[in-house]
Amino acid sequence: MKKLVGVIVGCGAIAREHLAVLSNFKDVDVGAVCDISPVRAEATAERFGIKKWYTDHKELISDLRPDLVHITTPPSSHVPITKDCLAEGLNVLCEKPITIEYSDFEALRDLASEKNLILMENQQNKFHSCVLKIFDLVHSGKLGDILEVQILNSINLVGDGSPYTDANVSHFSSSLPGGPIGDFLPHIAYLAYMFTGEVLEVRTIWEKRVGNTSLRADEFRGLIKGARASAYVSFNGTAKVEGFWLRVVGTKMRVETNLYEPPRFTVRRFRSGEPSLMTLLDGIAESRDGARGSVTGFVRKLAGRSSYDGLEELLSRTYRAIELNQPQPISLKEINDTCLLKHRLSRLESSL
Amino acid sequence: MKVLVSGAGGFLGRFVVQRLLERGHSVRAIVRASIDAPLWDGDVEIFRADLRVSSELSAAFDGVEAVIHLAAAVTGNEDVQFASTVVGTERFLEAMARSSTRRFIHVSSIAVYDWSCVRRTMDEEIPLVKNAYEMGGYTIAKVWQERLVVRAAKEYKWDLTIMRPGFIWGPDHACIAGMGRQFGRIYLTFGLFTLLPLSEVRNCADCLVLAVETPLPGTHIFNVFDSGRVRVLRYVSEYKRRSSQRGMIVPIPYRLGLGIAILAKWTSRLAFGKKGKLPSLLMPRRYESQFKPIHFSNEKLKRELGWVQRYNFPESLDFTFSKDVRVL
Numbered sequence: 001m002k003k004l005v006g007v008i009v010g011c012g013a014i015a016r017e018h019l020a021v022l023s024n025f026k027d028v029d030v031g032a033v034c035d036i037s038p039v040r041a042e043a044t045a046e047r048f049g050i051k052k053w054y055t056d057h058k059e060l061i062s063d064l065r066p067d068l069v070h071i072t073t074p075p076s077s078h079v080p081i082t083k084d085c086l087a088e089g090l091n092v093l094c095e096k097p098i099t100i101e102y103s104d105f106e107a108l109r110d111l112a113s114e115k116n117l118i119l120m121e122n123q124q125n126k127f128h129s130c131v132l133k134i135f136d137l138v139h140s141g142k143l144g145d146i147l148e149v150q151i152l153n154s155i156n157l158v159g160d161g162s163p164y165t166d167a168n169v170s171h172f173s174s175s176l177p178g179g180p181i182g183d184f185l186p187h188i189a190y191l192a193y194m195f196t197g198e199v200l201e202v203r204t205i206w207e208k209r210v211g212n213t214s215l216r217a218d219e220f221r222g223l224i225k226g227a228r229a230s231a232y233v234s235f236n237g238t239a240k241v242e243g244f245w246l247r248v249v250g251t252k253m254r255v256e257t258n259l260y261e262p263p264r265f266t267v268r269r270f271r272s273g274e275p276s277l278m279t280l281l282d283g284i285a286e287s288r289d290g291a292r293g294s295v296t297g298f299v300r301k302l303a304g305r306s307s308y309d310g311l312e313e314l315l316s317r318t319y320r321a322i323e324l325n326q327p328q329p330i331s332l333k334e335i336n337d338t339c340l341l342k343h344r345l346s347r348l349e350s351s352l
Numbered sequence: 353m354k355v356l357v358s359g360a361g362g363f364l365g366r367f368v369v370q371r372l373l374e375r376g377h378s379v380r381a382i383v384r385a386s387i388d389a390p391l392w393d394g395d396v397e398i399f400r401a402d403l404r405v406s407s408e409l410s411a412a413f414d415g416v417e418a419v420i421h422l423a424a425a426v427t428g429n430e431d432v433q434f435a436s437t438v439v440g441t442e443r444f445l446e447a448m449a450r451s452s453t454r455r456f457i458h459v460s461s462i463a464v465y466d467w468s469c470v471r472r473t474m475d476e477e478i479p480l481v482k483n484a485y486e487m488g489g490y491t492i493a494k495v496w497q498e499r500l501v502v503r504a505a506k507e508y509k510w511d512l513t514i515m516r517p518g519f520i521w522g523p524d525h526a527c528i529a530g531m532g533r534q535f536g537r538i539y540l541t542f543g544l545f546t547l548l549p550l551s552e553v554r555n556c557a558d559c560l561v562l563a564v565e566t567p568l569p570g571t572h573i574f575n576v577f578d579s580g581r582v583r584v585l586r587y588v589s590e591y592k593r594r595s596s597q598r599g600m601i602v603p604i605p606y607r608l609g610l611g612i613a614i615l616a617k618w619t620s621r622l623a624f625g626k627k628g629k630l631p632s633l634l635m636p637r638r639y640e641s642q643f644k645p646i647h648f649s650n651e652k653l654k655r656e657l658g659w660v661q662r663y664n665f666p667e668s669l670d671f672t673f674s675k676d677v678r679v680l
Contacts, residue, residue: 013429039438039439039500040434040438043438043496161428161432168385169402302630303629304628304629
């Protein structure tokens, strides 16, 4: 059977994650990599045993006509490269945020629809093992009705050597609405959308708490009123304890996970019985879940599993869709809605 | 001679510029915009640039006869190091190719050697590491940086001198990787008799300036080590005592540590296959490249460049830990 061919445009850290996943796929060949820095492209090709490397994406796509182009460049270059690929009739999987401005996404969306091509944004956490587990609990009815969703992201953007505050080289995210926080907003937006459904109302707070940094804002809070549920979302840019917590409170159960530490996952169920005894049992159960998750997470690291849990599933489903000529794993409408939500979440930041 | 120094604001760069001035050279120093220019004794032309992004590097080479290329990252993740060390060098070499400068002194590292090939003595004949990707971000960056420099020198017919120092140490930089690992108040050192490939920062600067002053046509490679045998236990004891740090030194025999690392590697292979990951201390090749008990030869440096060491180990210790040292 003929193998599918993928290519990578942009050879930074995230490209390595894509390439590591693709090396596990028996039915996909990486035809070439591309970067504007020749040495970065060559080093990436050598490391992953890829025969060809380019410094011009147009030359690459015209030479190889790949089945899927992975765009892993900084966001400001996503639109022109994606346009070039779609115009050439090629499917695209682009890193988040797929576009900086929503209007640019609309143009790409229309082009992809017109040409009947796949246009995906990397929304890997949709397929994160813990998120899939929560969805199983929702769909099986075990969680009950969703009452509340909390998505709390904490990353130290201002620590020593942080690329986000490098005084010599401006980080690519500084051009995004929300600055570096804007680089994380797509994850927050699509995860929230999964639970809230159609977005009815959005309120946000953007704040700069630490004065002596180049960040425009280091704190973000948002409330999203959706058709199915409401969500509280937040980002802390100066926290030393980092994490990406997702909490879903249902009528029968509360689940909590840190997406940076898969498969750590704790569940608290509704139990009938003597309250103090149930509290004890719940505490024991949570400790057991936490310990089991921590040990399994440690073993996963030793096993060399990617910290980008969900990327493998997303790539696998995308290539399967291409192979079987099926709809893309995340519909254009859903990507559109999450881009719009991201846009609404970041809109007020510009007034800072 | 007019000398351009990249990475002049860094630890070694500050001393190299000072030594060039002492030797009567004219210096143009590339310093990043975010740091204050060091307080050198003498006139230095400061050229503000970051090799990763600055658009106009060509002007830095105007009237320059020789270049000492020091710019590199020693901290940060793999991508940060690759961008600073390799992509920065790529852009720097492109700019030099447009100039009339023809002499290049490149500061590499002994991290580029394949330590598993060293039987008794590390000299310039040791082959380079074959699979740098097993060795971590610093080695990957230094291997690629050297490759680029060698290619450019060949293509543009530059005279190239590659200097490969060991652990460069001095004031505020006495904590070196070869010391082992510190866990709270416990200092784990590896190898009871392991010698350290030390290069005190002033001695290292002397070697680089000597390389500038010694015209050698073609490509030449020199290891840069101080003379004198300093064992890791002695170094750690001095470090602990002179920096007034409390704690206990626990020496681990080299072969015991290596045996544990090999065992860990094979256990990982059996359990997880080739994709298994281990801490660097438990990776035999990385363990070896930090602690292997071998000798380090600076004979070529002395023979061909005529280097005479100015500061011995006790003098370097006094300099490093003295409270009176003026930081440039």
